[in-house]
Amino acid sequence: MIPEEVEKRLSNPPRKSVNLVVKVNPEKLNFISMVVDGHGRIALPRTRSGKEGILDFLTSPDCVEELYAILEDLKENYDPSLTIIKDLGDNWLEAVI
Numbered sequence: 001m002i003p004e005e006v007e008k009r010l011s012n013p014p015r016k017s018v019n020l021v022v023k024v025n026p027e028k029l030n031f032i033s034m035v036v037d038g039h040g041r042i043a044l045p046r047t048r049s050g051k052e053g054i055l056d057f058l059t060s061p062d063c064v065e066e067l068y069a070i071l072e073d074l075k076e077n078y079d080p081s082l083t084i085i086k087d088l089g090d091n092w093l094e095a096v097i
Helices: 004-011 026-037 061-077
Strands: 018-023 044-049 054-059 083-087
Touching: 018 061, 026 044, 026 054, 026 061, 054 061
Parallel strands: none
Antiparallel strands: 018 054, 018 083, 044 054
């Protein structure tokens, strides 16, 4: 018989990745992308739309707190328009569209 604790973990598997979609000022997109990329590979940035200022940040669940801290600092000190639109999570079909 499987222990209750193990069953609980198996019924709620860990996420493999976190994919945040972020909207920024298009003029500041490249700088924001480089800042996040330069923080020891906390997240992998990808530009969805340069004209609209839409970026994806793909990260592991272990680095989510650090990514949010970096994004909050960028919003506070560099681009007040920075907004997290949504988290695509492990939905790769939506993530590549």
